[in-house]
Amino acid sequence: MDRQIRRLGIALVALFALLFGQVAYVQVFAAERIADSPGNATRQIRAEFEVERGQIIAADQRTVLARSVETGPNQVYRYRREYPEGELYGHLTGYYSRIFGRGGIEQAFNDYLAGTAPELAVSNITDLILGRPKKGASVYTTIVPNLQRAAAQALGDQPGAVAAIDPTSGDVLALYSNPGFDPNVLSSGSDDAMRAAWEDLNADPSKPLLSKAFQELFLPGSSFKMVTASAVLERGASIDTTWPNPHVLDLPTTDDDLANYGGALCQGGAPQVTTLEAFQESCNVTFGEMGLDLYGERTDNFGLADQADAYGFCMTNPPEVAGCDEPRIPFELPFQNGRFPEAAYFAERIPARAYAAVGLDNVLTNPLHLALVAAAVANGGEMKAPRIVTSVRDAQGRTVREFDEETALRPITGTTASAMTQMMLSVTQGGTASSAFSGFGIPVAGKTGTATTGDDTPPNAWFTGFAPAGGGQDPRIAVSVIVLEGGGLGDAATGGQIAAPIARAVIDAYL
Numbered sequence: 001m002d003r004q005i006r007r008l009g010i011a012l013v014a015l016f017a018l019l020f021g022q023v024a025y026v027q028v029f030a031a032e033r034i035a036d037s038p039g040n041a042t043r044q045i046r047a048e049f050e051v052e053r054g055q056i057i058a059a060d061q062r063t064v065l066a067r068s069v070e071t072g073p074n075q076v077y078r079y080r081r082e083y084p085e086g087e088l089y090g091h092l093t094g095y096y097s098r099i100f101g102r103g104g105i106e107q108a109f110n111d112y113l114a115g116t117a118p119e120l121a122v123s124n125i126t127d128l129i130l131g132r133p134k135k136g137a138s139v140y141t142t143i144v145p146n147l148q149r150a151a152a153q154a155l156g157d158q159p160g161a162v163a164a165i166d167p168t169s170g171d172v173l174a175l176y177s178n179p180g181f182d183p184n185v186l187s188s189g190s191d192d193a194m195r196a197a198w199e200d201l202n203a204d205p206s207k208p209l210l211s212k213a214f215q216e217l218f219l220p221g222s223s224f225k226m227v228t229a230s231a232v233l234e235r236g237a238s239i240d241t242t243w244p245n246p247h248v249l250d251l252p253t254t255d256d257d258l259a260n261y262g263g264a265l266c267q268g269g270a271p272q273v274t275t276l277e278a279f280q281e282s283c284n285v286t287f288g289e290m291g292l293d294l295y296g297e298r299t300d301n302f303g304l305a306d307q308a309d310a311y312g313f314c315m316t317n318p319p320e321v322a323g324c325d326e327p328r329i330p331f332e333l334p335f336q337n338g339r340f341p342e343a344a345y346f347a348e349r350i351p352a353r354a355y356a357a358v359g360l361d362n363v364l365t366n367p368l369h370l371a372l373v374a375a376a377v378a379n380g381g382e383m384k385a386p387r388i389v390t391s392v393r394d395a396q397g398r399t400v401r402e403f404d405e406e407t408a409l410r411p412i413t414g415t416t417a418s419a420m421t422q423m424m425l426s427v428t429q430g431g432t433a434s435s436a437f438s439g440f441g442i443p444v445a446g447k448t449g450t451a452t453t454g455d456d457t458p459p460n461a462w463f464t465g466f467a468p469a470g471g472g473q474d475p476r477i478a479v480s481v482i483v484l485e486g487g488g489l490g491d492a493a494t495g496g497q498i499a500a501p502i503a504r505a506v507i508d509a510y511l
Contacts, residue, residue: 092388142172340356427446
């Protein structure tokens with residue numbers, strides 16, 4: 001009897017070992033192959049679309065930016081993703097496609113929307129016990145619908161982008177880019193229709209799948225003078241410090257000269273100009289002098305590079321423009337930090353020090369990053385990280401996670417921020433953006449920019465600023481606008497003429 005029991009025990013142990021080995025093989029050794037099996041991939045996708053995905057909702061807590069709707073009986077997939085506002089929020093919501101996966105908020109917050117996040121475990125168990133179908137959680141954003149529409153309307157059919165944020169919290173109020181795309185064409189319809197739409201979008205040279213507000217990089221031109229002015233102020237200059245004012249700046253080690261826009265004379269050709277006057281009139285000659293003056297004796301001592309770094313620009317080694325190994329400024333969406341050459345790049349390139357100071361050479365950025373620069377000035381020198389989602393709520397409306405405000409950087413002191421505000425106010429009250437804000441009634445601090453692209457196309461036009469500015473009022477909005485290739489004005493475009501009026505419309509809609 002004992003011998004039979006032993007044999008039975010050995011047999012059971014062997015069976016358990018075999019079972020354990022099979023489970024280990026399936027879950028460990030063959031897991032990748034099984035997961036990559038086309039049949040399993042199809043089953044997984046069908047399982048995903050059996051779940052009612054959570055909604056993406058605007059800051060007013062009413063406007064739905066994305067939702068799942070039932071497809072009806074006898075359909076392969078129970079739900080399809082729908083974007084009621086289409087292209088208006090396409091770069092923000094992204095898409096949820098059974099063929100092309102996810103993008104935007106759909107990707108960044110997928111675990112919550114799909115109902116698989118750890119915070120939803122209790123809710124999922126409750127649903128299972130009560131026999132309720134599994135539902136994803138809803139994501140509540142900071143986007144203000146009327147401001148997003150105002151940005152789109154003000155930009156019109158011109159290629160470009162608008163970024164607007166709350167300086168004190170970092171909340172993203174609007175992010176709009178033209179051209180855009182309608183995520184519905186990638187998220188519903190037949191497989192052939194979705195593939196055709198995907199091919200068309202990727203073949204379009206205007207890159208509609210990429211947001212020009214935060215995913216692409218451009219020369220900032222004179223808008224970058226906000227960073228250059230911050231650098232000289234942080235290093236001892238004041239708004240009343242005087243600088244030589246020649247007609248053109250003779251650049252060392254080269255036959256090139258740096259001239260003011262249109263060859264104009266700043267301050268009517270006065271022998272000297274102050275920091276404030278040079279900023280107000282956007283004098284390239286003076287800011288080129290600042291760039292030369294900011295370079296120290298050591299190759300690692302370029303005050304302008306230090307200041308760009310303090311504002312969150314990634315240091316690069318041109319002609320490489322990649323090299324942001326870790327995001328300098330955290331953001332849930334795929335944000336492209338601005339780029340600035342590392343200090344060593346300027347060691348043997350003396351003219352580049354002047355060109356970089358006026359936002360040319362290898363300086364690159366986008367509207368969201370410049371809006372953050374303006375927001376840091378507005379917020380007394382503290383740059384808040386951009387925030388696009390405030391909370392997540394489960395299917396029963398319970399808040400399962402909140403996203404707090406976060407300080408990203410402190411690029412300047414409060415004293416410098418105050419001086420910068422004065423100079424930026426002078427731009428809208430008597431400088432290069434005064435015509436756009438004449439009679440506006442709300443004090444706006446800003447900076448214009450006009451950046452030539454160097455390829456025989458019209459210049460890109462910029463305006464960046466914040467409001468209200470000064471007068472004891474707390475700033476509530478920082479905005480940056482870019483209009484590509486001159487917009488409707490072509491070669492005659494300037495930031496004050498074409499970008500500043502768009503910024504005014506956006507500020508007016510919000511305030």
